[in-house]
Amino acid sequence: MAENRGGMRxxxxxxxxxxxxxxxxxxQSGNYTGFAYGQNQTVNNQRIEGNQAMASAxxxxxxxxxxxxEGINMPQLGTLFDPTTRPDEPITAGVDFGPGPGxxxxxxxxxxxxxxxxxxxxxxxxxPDLAYAAKSPDAPDSFKRFVNYLxxxxxxxxxxx
Amino acid sequence: MxxxxxxxxxxxxxxxxxANSLGYQNAGIVxxxxxxxxxxxxxxDAFITSxxxxxxxxxxxxxxxxxxx
Numbered sequence: 454m455a456e457n458r459g460g461m462r463x464x465x466x467x468x469x470x471x472x473x474x475x476x477x478x479x480x481q482s483g484n485y486t487g488f489a490y491g492q493n494q495t496v497n498n499q500r501i502e503g504n505q506a507m508a509s510a511x512x513x514x515x516x517x518x519x520x521x522x523e524g525i526n527m528p529q530l531g532t533l534f535d536p537t538t539r540p541d542e543p544i545t546a547g548v549d550f551g552p553g554p555g556x557x558x559x560x561x562x563x564x565x566x567x568x569x570x571x572x573x574x575x576x577x578x579x580x581p582d583l584a585y586a587a588k589s590p591d592a593p594d595s596f597k598r599f600v601n602y603l604x605x606x607x608x609x610x611x612x613x614x
Numbered sequence: 615m616x617x618x619x620x621x622x623x624x625x626x627x628x629x630x631x632x633a634n635s636l637g638y639q640n641a642g643i644v645x646x647x648x649x650x651x652x653x654x655x656x657x658x659d660a661f662i663t664s665x666x667x668x669x670x671x672x673x674x675x676x677x678x679x680x681x682x683x
Contacts, residue, residue, distance in 0.1 A: 591619075598634075
């Protein structure tokens with residue numbers, strides 16, 4: 454009589470490709486082994502409790518409001534060409550020309566005068582062309598004065614010319 | 615013959631008008647506004663008047679250049 458000692462058995466659970474354990478291997482119980490005597494059960498109990506805790510946890514249901522600013526009373530933004538919402542305030546309020554208060558009306562964090570640096574950069578960038586235009590016999594003196602102003606600004610930035 | 619670069623509404627004409635109307639210290643704004651495409655010099659001058667409350671300045675004197683560039 455032929456003796457059946459096992460060997461490769463295709464129907465065995467470990468050969469079922471659909472039988473995959475989360476801890477690796479096929480057809481395994483998923484229990485950890487290899488810890489010191491008495492610790493395997495403790496570790497596996499902790500794993501089971503952890504899995505149960507995770508299974509009972511529910512993802513937060515999305516509950517974002519339809520409008521993130523709901524409840525905040527904000528005026529609707531208009532376009533550049535809409536009529537002013539501050540009809541009593543001149544358009545030049547806050548600048549040093551035209552009607553209305555000048556730059557002294559601005560808050561201090563808006564008072565940082567960057568125009569000197571800005572003018573120096575403009576002088577460097579455009580001065581060659583502007584100076585050439587100023588040489589034209591049709592160039593008005595008012596334009597030449599402006600070019601002179603930029604020349605002085607450029608010299609402030611770069612004293613060596 | 616008039617230099618085309620100085621025709622009314624040209625870039626240099628715009629620079630002259632804006633610089634003398636808004637102030638030399640506002641050179642940044644002057645250059646930005648001068649490079650805008652204005653429909654006409656009337657539109658540009660109306661803008662200057664609305665901003666400054668005065669007629670556009672500059673562009674009336676045509677004398678010699680006072681400085682060697």
